[in-house]
Amino acid sequence: MNKFFYSKIAANNIKNNSKTYVPYLITCILTISMYYIMHSLSINSGLDKISGGGALKSILFFGTIVLAFFSAIFLFYTHSFLIKKRKKEFGLYNILGMEKKHIFKIMFFETIYTVIISFTLGLGFGVIFSKLFYLILLKMLNFHIPINFEISMTALYYSLIIFGVIFILSYLNTLTQIHLSKPIELIKGNQTGEKEPKTKWIMTIIGIITLGAGYYISLTTQSPLEAIALFFVAVILVIIGTYLLFITGSITILKMLRKNKNYYYKTKNFTAVSGMIYRMKQNAVGLANICILSTAVLVMLSTTVSLFIGMEDLVRTRYPRDFVVSMQNFTDDDVIVINEIIQDLTNRNDMKIKNEIKHQFVYISAPREDNKFLKTSERIGYQNISNIRLITVSEYNKMTGKNISLNKDEVLLQTIYGEIKENTIIFEDKTFKIKERIDDIEAASSQSALMINSYYIVFSDKEIIEEIYLFFANEELEGFSYYYGFDIDSKSENQIQLYNELVAAKNQKGFSGLIESSEEARESFYSLYGGLFFIAIFLGTLFLIATVLIIYYKQISEGFDDKQRFEIMQKVGMSHEEVKSTIRNQVLTVFFLPLIMSGVHIAFAFPIITKMLAVLNLTNTTLFIKGLIGTLIIFALFYTIVYSLTAKTYYKIVSYKN
Amino acid sequence: MAILEVNNLKKIYTTRFGGNQVQALSNVSFSVEKGEYVAIMGESGSGKTTLLNILASLDKPTSGEVLLNNKKITAITEKEISAFRRKNLGFVFQDFNLLDTFSLMDNIFLPLVLSGKNYSEMTKRLNPIAQKLGINNILSKFPYEVSIGQKQRAAVARALITNPQLILADEPTGALDSRSSESLLKLFEEINNEGQTILMVTHSVKAACFAKRILFIKDGEVFHQIYKANMTDEQMYQKISDTLTVVSTGGAKNE
Numbered sequence: 033m034n035k036f037f038y039s040k041i042a043a044n045n046i047k048n049n050s051k052t053y054v055p056y057l058i059t060c061i062l063t064i065s066m067y068y069i070m071h072s073l074s075i076n077s078g079l080d081k082i083s084g085g086g087a088l089k090s091i092l093f094f095g096t097i098v099l100a101f102f103s104a105i106f107l108f109y110t111h112s113f114l115i116k117k118r119k120k121e122f123g124l125y126n127i128l129g130m131e132k133k134h135i136f137k138i139m140f141f142e143t144i145y146t147v148i149i150s151f152t153l154g155l156g157f158g159v160i161f162s163k164l165f166y167l168i169l170l171k172m173l174n175f176h177i178p179i180n181f182e183i184s185m186t187a188l189y190y191s192l193i194i195f196g197v198i199f200i201l202s203y204l205n206t207l208t209q210i211h212l213s214k215p216i217e218l219i220k221g222n223q224t225g226e227k228e229p230k231t232k233w234i235m236t237i238i239g240i241i242t243l244g245a246g247y248y249i250s251l252t253t254q255s256p257l258e259a260i261a262l263f264f265v266a267v268i269l270v271i272i273g274t275y276l277l278f279i280t281g282s283i284t285i286l287k288m289l290r291k292n293k294n295y296y297y298k299t300k301n302f303t304a305v306s307g308m309i310y311r312m313k314q315n316a317v318g319l320a321n322i323c324i325l326s327t328a329v330l331v332m333l334s335t336t337v338s339l340f341i342g343m344e345d346l347v348r349t350r351y352p353r354d355f356v357v358s359m360q361n362f363t364d365d366d367v368i369v370i371n372e373i374i375q376d377l378t379n380r381n382d383m384k385i386k387n388e389i390k391h392q393f394v395y396i397s398a399p400r401e402d403n404k405f406l407k408t409s410e411r412i413g414y415q416n417i418s419n420i421r422l423i424t425v426s427e428y429n430k431m432t433g434k435n436i437s438l439n440k441d442e443v444l445l446q447t448i449y450g451e452i453k454e455n456t457i458i459f460e461d462k463t464f465k466i467k468e469r470i471d472d473i474e475a476a477s478s479q480s481a482l483m484i485n486s487y488y489i490v491f492s493d494k495e496i497i498e499e500i501y502l503f504f505a506n507e508e509l510e511g512f513s514y515y516y517g518f519d520i521d522s523k524s525e526n527q528i529q530l531y532n533e534l535v536a537a538k539n540q541k542g543f544s545g546l547i548e549s550s551e552e553a554r555e556s557f558y559s560l561y562g563g564l565f566f567i568a569i570f571l572g573t574l575f576l577i578a579t580v581l582i583i584y585y586k587q588i589s590e591g592f593d594d595k596q597r598f599e600i601m602q603k604v605g606m607s608h609e610e611v612k613s614t615i616r617n618q619v620l621t622v623f624f625l626p627l628i629m630s631g632v633h634i635a636f637a638f639p640i641i642t643k644m645l646a647v648l649n650l651t652n653t654t655l656f657i658k659g660l661i662g663t664l665i666i667f668a669l670f671y672t673i674v675y676s677l678t679a680k681t682y683y684k685i686v687s688y689k690n
Numbered sequence: 691m692a693i694l695e696v697n698n699l700k701k702i703y704t705t706r707f708g709g710n711q712v713q714a715l716s717n718v719s720f721s722v723e724k725g726e727y728v729a730i731m732g733e734s735g736s737g738k739t740t741l742l743n744i745l746a747s748l749d750k751p752t753s754g755e756v757l758l759n760n761k762k763i764t765a766i767t768e769k770e771i772s773a774f775r776r777k778n779l780g781f782v783f784q785d786f787n788l789l790d791t792f793s794l795m796d797n798i799f800l801p802l803v804l805s806g807k808n809y810s811e812m813t814k815r816l817n818p819i820a821q822k823l824g825i826n827n828i829l830s831k832f833p834y835e836v837s838i839g840q841k842q843r844a845a846v847a848r849a850l851i852t853n854p855q856l857i858l859a860d861e862p863t864g865a866l867d868s869r870s871s872e873s874l875l876k877l878f879e880e881i882n883n884e885g886q887t888i889l890m891v892t893h894s895v896k897a898a899c900f901a902k903r904i905l906f907i908k909d910g911e912v913f914h915q916i917y918k919a920n921m922t923d924e925q926m927y928q929k930i931s932d933t934l935t936v937v938s939t940g941g942a943k944n945e
Contacts (some may be wrong), residue, residue, distance in 0.1 A: 226834060293809040302803045306791045600787040603748065604848070605776030605801050608768070 042141030064154025243273025352516030359545030450485030591685030780849030839870030
């Protein structure tokens, strides 16, 4: 036999199965190049020069691992689907006199072609575009450092190893599939009559309950720290609920529709309902997968894009002023010293201080029960812990320029987080009347980062504060804490220089406390959130490809099954138009059901996500809504394009005249 | 009065790139009276299936015309054709063509649902037919749950439920064992005796014995025809076999 025989057959097979092979090849190429790009970026030496570059690199590296993991799953899944579709073909070879080892040989060549095409194009695109993505990454992170572009041998090496293993596993899977099959079964393929799925009420109810519980958590969680803890519980509940509802709930609903004779026996609903019952049986898991994947994509992209766009906001929220100095145990003399140092350094650097906020306060933390702050050593939930800053009224008047006087049993209250409804506040056994609720203590916003109950309480004099402190901290008050925030009109480099000088001076004096500069922090913010956004784009793309691919293959394979069904219907008297509209409705439902469901998920997840974003300093909800809607529109648009392409292919397959 | 009239039907298939032409029907003319039971016989490739497809309005002839109740079905527009088919024709196929996603009842209802009938009317129509065909206690079962004989009965019920002018049967016994065949053919005979016009294409001599008239088709033309009249089944069987021998050995045309 001609020694090129098998390789020729293999090449022909790829050509003849192009409808299913081409999407697979494209997926291989895309995942390989994405992996290469991600990996080469994560080890790019240029990133070391950035502040926060280390963190960025580890984020990227983590992304690489996730990417590799999902690529492996998708490619393997796609390939096994491809093989299942071709069982009939293998059966034919078998009957025509080929032994299984000959089929193995053909499949071997097909795999070799796939590997060669995928690696050449995948790595080729990877190398070409990695430079582009490197530039995009730097642009996103706002860095201007010289580009050192390199072809990463390590990344190449790992791409070859990882995807090589995936291809080998796929090939082995093919071999077992062929090996285990008998020719007669191969020929028959999937023609065995399928049993109608049963209604499972209990599972449906469990599905509704888990989904409801997930939603309930999202809607009712108040504290952001709780939100972080409960988010994953909610996610798992929703995932379980989604699967159960897609698998059993859909069938329950459809069967209920079928029981309703007046609804069911209508031309429009008749074929659709019965068709969907079978469709859901085969597709429920696939559709649930799509739903979960698209939800993941949407959440990932919308949050990271909001964080990224809201970066400036975010830095401002975290650092209300360019410089924030907070010192502990300060005497009045210490305050004068630090103010002089700051004055001195700024004058020397020719900088102007603006928008000053200064105040002295005492900080305590105590669990709160309604309007009562308790002294207790018992373990209590973090959601009850409150941060309280105590300020004298004279300090408050100095800050705001007001002229308020308080009696000994009166206080002013500013609530940052965690409302107190009562008109009094009780510190263990002392009751204070809330004279007024205020909101003009400016440093307040910096504490929103902590997102636990926090209050500013203004008292009539220092003695009361000292007394309360003694009671809660069990020690004499050594000195007040001092908070000093200011803006500076100067370039970023100068601000960072000033920051370094300030820190040096502080250490020299031996003050205990913190000096923060928003400029200094900005870079690390950019590395962190920019890096996350970048990864979200990559993973989002991968998930999107996976989603599209699952849908495409589902439709194609069903097209072949449905072809016969529609032929019969046309013979019995269904018109071409009716067939067309039935197909359109079915495809539409299958396509958009998961998308609608993930839209619902996101709507319910919205409250909890905003709370989590608040922990990450993003308090601008409008921005998040915009980001979410933007992502949703882009996603839906992409989805619709894929839908129309698939629907066309599907219709071509099922339409009566070949 | 002729319920179906076929005049000078001709069908030429052209291969996709306009190369070869195959003449499936060269010149077919015949007519079927109301209440008749006609079988069409012929070898593979004689043009039987093409003829049936044209009668079923699934295919269009190259030339010639088909009249059903004096209405030219070859001239009906694409839009109306499905509704026309639903109203006037009932089909019984060799491989039943039941949808596996529907219960037997829903399969039988399919043409009525497509015509927009309401549920109570559908059940009213179904009951007597199901009774007659002996399938009234398996109506809620699915095609994969019943025997082939029962499947074919359901298919017959689907053909009958619209009260069609004409039932077209394409090798209805082709997939059945001899006992199921026998009972199906008896059923056809019974239905025919109640006045239903039936046109059946078949290979099987035995199936053809039940018809009142048999047309033989060869090379795209009506070659010969036999009336059963008062012949017994055995005599009829003999006569058909003889005729088939003549047809296949290429004897001259005789009337």
